[in-house]
Amino acid sequence: MPDLEFLFHPRSIAIVGAPSDPANLAGGSVFVHALLESGYKGGIYPVNPRACQIMGLDCYPDVGSVPGPVDHVICCIPASGVPRLIGECSAKGVRSMSMFTAGYSEADGHDYETERRLALLAREAGIRLLGPNCMGIHCPSTGLSYQPGHSQEAGPVGVLCQSGGNSNVLKFMGDDRGIRFSKVISYGNAADINEADLLEYFAGDPDTRVIAAYIEGTRSGPRFFKALAGAAAAKPVIVLKAGLTEAGQRAARSHTGSLGSPADIWNGLCRQAGAMQAHSLDHMLDLVETALYMKPPPGTRAGIIGWGGGASVLGTDTCERLGLSVPQFSLRLKEELAGFRLAPGASVGNPVDSPVITMPSQLVNAMSVIAGSGEVDLLLVQMPLDVSHALQRPSVWEATGEAVLQGQERLGGVPLAIVRPHTAHPDSMAHFNAFRQRCAAAGVPLYPAFSQAASAISAFAWYHRWRTGRLFPT
Amino acid sequence: MPDLEFLFHPRSIAIVGAPSDPANLAGGSVFVHALLESGYKGGIYPVNPRACQIMGLDCYPDVGSVPGPVDHVICCIPASGVPRLIGECSAKGVRSMSMFTAGYSEADGHDYETERRLALLAREAGIRLLGPNCMGIHCPSTGLSYQPGHSQEAGPVGVLCQSGGNSNVLKFMGDDRGIRFSKVISYGNAADINEADLLEYFAGDPDTRVIAAYIEGTRSGPRFFKALAGAAAAKPVIVLKAGLTEAGQRAARSHTGSLGSPADIWNGLCRQAGAMQAHSLDHMLDLVETALYMKPPPGTRAGIIGWGGGASVLGTDTCERLGLSVPQFSLRLKEELAGFRLAPGASVGNPVDSPVITMPSQLVNAMSVIAGSGEVDLLLVQMPLDVSHALQRPSVWEATGEAVLQGQERLGGVPLAIVRPHTAHPDSMAHFNAFRQRCAAAGVPLYPAFSQAASAISAFAWYHRWRTGRLFPT
Numbered sequence: 051m052p053d054l055e056f057l058f059h060p061r062s063i064a065i066v067g068a069p070s071d072p073a074n075l076a077g078g079s080v081f082v083h084a085l086l087e088s089g090y091k092g093g094i095y096p097v098n099p100r101a102c103q104i105m106g107l108d109c110y111p112d113v114g115s116v117p118g119p120v121d122h123v124i125c126c127i128p129a130s131g132v133p134r135l136i137g138e139c140s141a142k143g144v145r146s147m148s149m150f151t152a153g154y155s156e157a158d159g160h161d162y163e164t165e166r167r168l169a170l171l172a173r174e175a176g177i178r179l180l181g182p183n184c185m186g187i188h189c190p191s192t193g194l195s196y197q198p199g200h201s202q203e204a205g206p207v208g209v210l211c212q213s214g215g216n217s218n219v220l221k222f223m224g225d226d227r228g229i230r231f232s233k234v235i236s237y238g239n240a241a242d243i244n245e246a247d248l249l250e251y252f253a254g255d256p257d258t259r260v261i262a263a264y265i266e267g268t269r270s271g272p273r274f275f276k277a278l279a280g281a282a283a284a285k286p287v288i289v290l291k292a293g294l295t296e297a298g299q300r301a302a303r304s305h306t307g308s309l310g311s312p313a314d315i316w317n318g319l320c321r322q323a324g325a326m327q328a329h330s331l332d333h334m335l336d337l338v339e340t341a342l343y344m345k346p347p348p349g350t351r352a353g354i355i356g357w358g359g360g361a362s363v364l365g366t367d368t369c370e371r372l373g374l375s376v377p378q379f380s381l382r383l384k385e386e387l388a389g390f391r392l393a394p395g396a397s398v399g400n401p402v403d404s405p406v407i408t409m410p411s412q413l414v415n416a417m418s419v420i421a422g423s424g425e426v427d428l429l430l431v432q433m434p435l436d437v438s439h440a441l442q443r444p445s446v447w448e449a450t451g452e453a454v455l456q457g458q459e460r461l462g463g464v465p466l467a468i469v470r471p472h473t474a475h476p477d478s479m480a481h482f483n484a485f486r487q488r489c490a491a492a493g494v495p496l497y498p499a500f501s502q503a504a505s506a507i508s509a510f511a512w513y514h515r516w517r518t519g520r521l522f523p524t
Numbered sequence: 525m526p527d528l529e530f531l532f533h534p535r536s537i538a539i540v541g542a543p544s545d546p547a548n549l550a551g552g553s554v555f556v557h558a559l560l561e562s563g564y565k566g567g568i569y570p571v572n573p574r575a576c577q578i579m580g581l582d583c584y585p586d587v588g589s590v591p592g593p594v595d596h597v598i599c600c601i602p603a604s605g606v607p608r609l610i611g612e613c614s615a616k617g618v619r620s621m622s623m624f625t626a627g628y629s630e631a632d633g634h635d636y637e638t639e640r641r642l643a644l645l646a647r648e649a650g651i652r653l654l655g656p657n658c659m660g661i662h663c664p665s666t667g668l669s670y671q672p673g674h675s676q677e678a679g680p681v682g683v684l685c686q687s688g689g690n691s692n693v694l695k696f697m698g699d700d701r702g703i704r705f706s707k708v709i710s711y712g713n714a715a716d717i718n719e720a721d722l723l724e725y726f727a728g729d730p731d732t733r734v735i736a737a738y739i740e741g742t743r744s745g746p747r748f749f750k751a752l753a754g755a756a757a758a759k760p761v762i763v764l765k766a767g768l769t770e771a772g773q774r775a776a777r778s779h780t781g782s783l784g785s786p787a788d789i790w791n792g793l794c795r796q797a798g799a800m801q802a803h804s805l806d807h808m809l810d811l812v813e814t815a816l817y818m819k820p821p822p823g824t825r826a827g828i829i830g831w832g833g834g835a836s837v838l839g840t841d842t843c844e845r846l847g848l849s850v851p852q853f854s855l856r857l858k859e860e861l862a863g864f865r866l867a868p869g870a871s872v873g874n875p876v877d878s879p880v881i882t883m884p885s886q887l888v889n890a891m892s893v894i895a896g897s898g899e900v901d902l903l904l905v906q907m908p909l910d911v912s913h914a915l916q917r918p919s920v921w922e923a924t925g926e927a928v929l930q931g932q933e934r935l936g937g938v939p940l941a942i943v944r945p946h947t948a949h950p951d952s953m954a955h956f957n958a959f960r961q962r963c964a965a966a967g968v969p970l971y972p973a974f975s976q977a978a979s980a981i982s983a984f985a986w987y988h989r990w991r992t993g994r995l996f997p998t
Binding site: 156198199200211212213214215216217218219222223225226227264266290292293294295296297298300301302304305306329330331332357358359360361362363364366367368369370371375376377378397399400401403435437440441442471473474475476477478479480482483499500501 | 630672673674685686687688689690691692693696697699700701738740764766767768769770771772774775776778779780803804805806831832833834835836837838840841842843844845849850851852871873874875877909911914915916945947948949950951952953954956957973974975
């Protein structure tokens with residue numbers, strides 16, 4: 051079992067510095083609130099010498115006064131009191147501490163020395179540290195959380211995130227996309243437990259199938275590279291590096307004390323290590339969904355079935371621009387497709403301009419013939435824009451979506467992905483979400499736009515080539 | 525008045541080839557349906573020798589049998605019957621014809637010659653042609669439409685679109701974003717009326733403030749360049765060129781018979797002509813909203829107020845990557861901002877890491893000080909992710925949004941834009957839409973992501989420099 055596993059199984063937790071006013075979410079009460087909501091089964095002990103009860107829980111003047119063992123501490127007191135607290139925790143047998151407390155290397159003056167001494171002190175006390183300047187641990191399977199409002203269902207995605215705020219955005223956005231998490235760890239300034247430790251943990255974690263990492267900086271390049279490459283060899287890893295521009299580096303230093311890396315060095319490192327790179331949290335979630343649901347494509351040749359002529363042209367341009375190729379079909383294949391009489395004047399040369407009015411069965415026949423041709427590595431099928439709200443009738447195309455999903459069986463293992471655009475209307479969004487659930491269950495990734503599909507799928511195809519040793523053959 | 529104005533004021537319309545089965549939307553009945561729904565006040569005359577009534581309207585065996593004048597004809601019959609129809613229309617005094625009929629230069633064999641003869645025949649008959657292979661004219665102010673379900677409210681955006689399907693996607697997506705259109709013209713293969721004619725029309729159209737053009741190809745480079753540059757000198761023009769990749773060009777040729785242009789030639793042409801380029805329909809709408817609502821920024825120096833540390837770092841990277849700069853603030857300005865005590869440890873150096881818990885008034889004070897410094901050309905302010913549905917309470921941040929909008933008055937004319945992310949939850953989307961309406965009314969563009977904001981604003985700032993003669997001084 052990876053050596054950080056104990057972090058996710060504390061028998062009890064003390065929140066030190068929880069304010070007595072529960073509306074004051076800036077302090078520790080957000081942690082009390084989150085733990086109560088997420089169904090944590092162990093003891094929850096607010097520690098505050100100036101309060102008797104917090105959110106209905108008894109409050110203790112110090113860690114030593116808590117009855118029974120305390121395995122984990124969430125530290126929310128000012129930095130000046132931390133050395134003394136570590137002493138108290140050591141005496142109590144605390145094994146890990148998550149430090150919400152900030153004011154170290156990220157603050158004006160960038161005090162790396164105090165942060166280094168803090169890590170040493172904790173190590174001598176036998177305590178592993180997360181942070182400082184972090185939110186800590188979210189682990190639905192054992193009821194750990196640091197933010198109310200999240201899904202408490204566990205899933206296959208493990209996240210390490212140097213920014214607590216971004217970890218919350220990622221979880222909320224993921225929740226509403228139907229993505230579920232094994233663990234999300236906000237690790238802040240990384241004085242002790244760092245990105246390399248967490249990558250190693252997730253690489254060996256049987257509950258994690260895909261790893262997503264938001265990183266502002268790393269203090270040991272070689273160790274990080276080794277951990278990243280090891281994790282990518284075990285499962286898909288998506289990295290979002292913040293601070294790749296000069297202004298972004300300046301911001302990262304003020305946020306987590308992180309020192310930047312030149313973009314080209316970082317990009318080269320990720321390519322060598324087999325990590326897929328994201329450029330935003332949304333893009334990261336696109337990559338996560340692709341890695342979760344898509345069959346690995348052996349190459350980047352896409353067969354495109356677009357919904358109408360103009361959509362096909364744009365989809366083709368977008369795919370070619372973002373790393374997929376759209377090869378012209380052979381004469382033989384075009385003739386076979388033309389036999390389906392998809393629609394008068396419909397193009398069949400790749401892209402295939404899908405029939406606007408036709409039987410779903412014809413569409414599935416076309417998919418099957420293209421997949422069987424050996425001329426493509428994957429199929430990208432577009433559904434029509436969902437405007438059933440505007441037309442005031444249920445979309446006549448839902449049946450097509452179901453047929454396409456069921457048609458997957460006739461593709462002989464060729465990976466399938468679906469593009470289904472929606473508008474900003476909440477109903478259009480809701481229908482998209484419902485279809486996304488169906489697609490996830492069927493093991494097919496769904497995207498609202500060709501740009502998102504092409505960007506994610508080309509990265510995933512690249513990863514598959516890396517992992518199977520076809521990028522850097524030895 | 526531009527010489528195509530008569531297209532939008534027909535006294536009556538004949539739909540030739542409307543099938544008797546109204547469920548057959550592939551044929552002309554979609555046009556009858558759309559005109560009935562959009563409140564067109566003139567005569568609507570289905571023409572079909574094999575039907576008596578279509579959707580409750582009397583049907584005529586030929587155009588000559590229609591009582592009274594026919595100004596406009598929508599042609600839905602097979603290509604073989606078109607020359608004879610043009611003769612009939614000429615005798616009836618028809619002034620314009622929109623040809624849904626396809627099977628010309630876009631079809632297998634790419635018959636440019638027949639298409640050329642068609643255009644000559646129409647010209648000799650005194651009839652202006654749209655198409656072939658097009659949907660025609662959408663003009664809410666006179667009740668013209670070719671697709672049911674669209675908003676019938678008129679607005680300031682004029683669209684020329686070589687793809688009928690893409691024109692519908694653009695309208696539906698625009699409708700749900702709150703964008704309203706003056707005219708949307710689907711012009712297909714452009715045998716007679718072409719992209720240059722339409723750009724000239726929109727340049728002089730007083731109902732159109734922003735022009736959006738989806739173009740697959742142009743057959744006369746010099747004429748097109750002149751029309752594009754002339755239109756951009758009059759108002760913002762956004763161009764989405766399809767077929768910029770080799771595979772995309774192949775697809776465009778099968779769709780509208782368009783011949784491609786190498787991407788670098790096309791890009792250079794647009795830069796010279798002052799057109800903003802979009803790479804997708806969504807991106808096009810981002811650019812449209814920016815051009816509609818944003819005050820022109822004199823340059824690309826952005827002052828960023830991000831919602832939290834990690835979000836600020838990512839937003840800064842994204843802005844720098846997509847054409848805005850995020851200059852470090854002067855010591856004087858940083859000191860002034862630090863005086864607001866935005867939040868403990870919050871960065872003030874640009875980006876400003878906005879307070880998570882603070883008074884909206886402090887945020888507005890910070891905005892005002894940054895705008896007054898002369899150190900930025902525009903302000904980008906981020907709102908928190910809307911997860912009020914997950915927290916089961918109304919967002920505590922709505923007040924902040926209102927304060928920011930009202931704070932616009934204290935910016936001394938420095939342009940403001942807002943980034944407000946939402947999740948895939950329909951409620952989050954609905955709140956975003958509601959705030960977008962407020963922003964549009966206040967003349968402030970709103971984006972769900974920094975990437976969309978930066979990409980659109982940097983293009984708009986570029987356009988403003990082009991238009992004021994600062995890009996290519998003579």
